[in-house]
Amino acid sequence: MDSAHDPVREQLAQARRDQILDAATAVFAEKGFHRATTREIAQAAGVAEGTIYNYFAGKDDLLIALMARLIEMERVEEELTRALESDSSRSVVSMFSDRIARIVADHAVFQAVLPAVLTDPRLRQRLNDEFLAPATAFLEQYIRARIQRGEMRPVAVPVAARLVSCLAVGVLVLRMLGDETLVSAWDSLPEVLATIVVDGLAASGCLGLEPLPG
Amino acid sequence: MDSAHDPVREQLAQARRDQILDAATAVFAEKGFHRATTREIAQAAGVAEGTIYNYFAGKDDLLIALMARLIEMERVEEELTRALESDSSRSVVSMFSDRIARIVADHAVFQAVLPAVLTDPRLRQRLNDEFLAPATAFLEQYIRARIQRGEMRPVAVPVAARLVSCLAVGVLVLRMLGDETLVSAWDSLPEVLATIVVDGLAASGCLGLEPLPG
């Protein structure tokens, strides 16, 4: 009756949720969302099949909750804020370092979530709204600031920001696709990525391209 | 009895295969591999469900054939050869132009294939062996040549090649994820991509990084 806001109960419930989500992450990552069965997930979580439904509305909800937790965990905004508030070019390296570290740490989650997101329009929309759009907005701000300081060519800001995202996403996906060289050179990635971006967008371009509008 | 190598029959069969694969592409792209049913594919192809099994071993085989046809169609090697045989920096723009054009043309196929490939290890392996690995090899050759000519810093060749791939893959995926800005600035992409890569890897780096070994 009075258990509605019992903090202990609340915490136990949260722990159960996490326990199930962890199991779901592992199973989805290994088999993919559709080939994963609720029975497997339950076994992996060490609970009965029915218990899942005491915490989630259904298998779909499991995926959505997974994505929500991923977005929560990633905290791109903080990451970018921290990395970009320093003026130095080093900060770009630092940013990529954080991202690369995250790609490793959350590998299973990405493996579990990305294929499903690429498939379902509603999940795509949500990932965009709650994850990609804010991250891109931060990047745009940063690029705009460097252009004002004359450290960067007046390149089309939105496009440039997206290309930085492309690099991050590309690294994630290429790694998921199993590129072994990428894995073996993993530690050197942040610097190379930074090199490309910083020099590629530096004030004095070597390629005789027109400055892009925007 | 002797119809085994009748060339007309052969051609009709090939047409049927393509007809079915086209339908599968459309349905897989819309619903994803697992939510797509053989019934839907048959309807979209205008044949009976059983007919599919006269041309393909099963639903899985449909996906594999789709991927094979994608690899066949893409012809990255030719594309890269053509684009990169010219010395000029323009060739990089041209390469990205080709790639970007392909991303648009084969959008449905990518949408159909990529999520499934990201899910299934065997498909991943195959995509790597028959598509990514050759493409990367070409890129490595090209980069190595430019380094020798002193147009590019002695950067770690394998890593650099992969980062170029990352850009291409990243653009593909970010577009699939529904980034609208990327779509609206679509035509300017090749040049910006080329700028980043060419300047980013140019002989005189702006970022004070050590030349990478390799």
Added chain:
Amino acid sequence: MDSAHDPVREQLAQARRDQILDAATAVFAEKGFHRATTREIAQAAGVAEGTIYNYFAGKDDLLIALMARLIEMERVEEELTRALESDSSRSVVSMFSDRIARIVADHAVFQAVLPAVLTDPRLRQRLNDEFLAPATAFLEQYIRARIQRGEMRPVAVPVAARLVSCLAVGVLVLRMLGDETLVSAWDSLPEVLATIVVDGLAASGCLGLEPLPG
């Protein structure tokens, strides 16, 4: 330990039982026995799900207890005794009045119990033994008495008694089926029913039928 026969405790327990049975009546009536869940019943009763099992052996027992309470409440014997001990034809009207009033008062209970009873042979048996059979026996006695007094044709007593029951049951069921006219003319029903029965079985039949044996 010695709480077994504590009268206060006993009464509390009985109150709990009734509280749960009332809730079960409402939920069964609305959703039907099988679509009703123990969770809903618990919520409607304002107790926890497990509490139900402290008072009833299971969901089935809930239905049986409901039927038992219905039989208890109905007390057809008293009703019939009171109505039929007067000689006048008015008593028939009175009997139907009681019955009709009961149909309204216990509507939810009938709605809850009848479909289940019609489905389950054991429940049917029980309803017969404890409710219908005694009621019919009373009716038969009454009819037999009137025949002896010459007020009624020597009709087959068992059949006649059952047809009176049929009328009562038919009214109940037709009402459950949602007949609106029956509802709107509800108050005039007892008299019309009595008319039919009294005149229909009166000493001088208008229909040229042979007196029925029995």
Added chain:
Amino acid sequence: MDSAHDPVREQLAQARRDQILDAATAVFAEKGFHRATTREIAQAAGVAEGTIYNYFAGKDDLLIALMARLIEMERVEEELTRALESDSSRSVVSMFSDRIARIVADHAVFQAVLPAVLTDPRLRQRLNDEFLAPATAFLEQYIRARIQRGEMRPVAVPVAARLVSCLAVGVLVLRMLGDETLVSAWDSLPEVLATIVVDGLAASGCLGLEPLPG
């Protein structure tokens, strides 16, 4: 392709539907709708479980189709028209004879359908609209005609018609409830029912009731 309206195929499909509905009738009648499993129905029909879903949208649809077929089979309108077009009182006997015969013939169907109908409001509505309402309308017409001819008291027509229905429904339900006397006296029922109705509503009432308005 061209099989859309193949009459042979059509007929085979109809036979399959009936085969499955017959099985569903038997199983629903024995176990009730909810306790019946699709597996049992499939076994009883001699088909695979999945085959059911090639002909019906789901288990619910099975019940609806059953009710539709019952309504179709019953053809109360024809039955009443035939029975009531003769003026003689015999026609009433004939009407009840038909009805009683039907109750026996379609016993399993009623057993299968009625409990479910009593439970589900939508089914109730449908039974009312397509079965009870038309039947009652016919009865009202008939009663009105007899009143005009002076053979019947000016009783409230809608109520009288419903009471006749009540008798029919009551017989059906009391039989379903397992009343054995009703079964053993089954052949004499039509005449007794007719007696009650005809004499009960005859021109000269014995019960000193006011003529009812209507």
Added chain:
DNA sequence: AATGAATGAGTCTTCATTCAT
């Protein structure tokens, strides 16, 4: 070669019941 009805293994989901607190 084409068809599409039949198949039945496999899954998600529900919910009555138990039991540790």
Added chain:
DNA sequence: CATGAATGAAGACTCATTCAT
């Protein structure tokens, strides 16, 4: 006694695949 989280058996339904026509 009360609670409600955990349980897992059971069942409706889907859909890739087969095969007789």
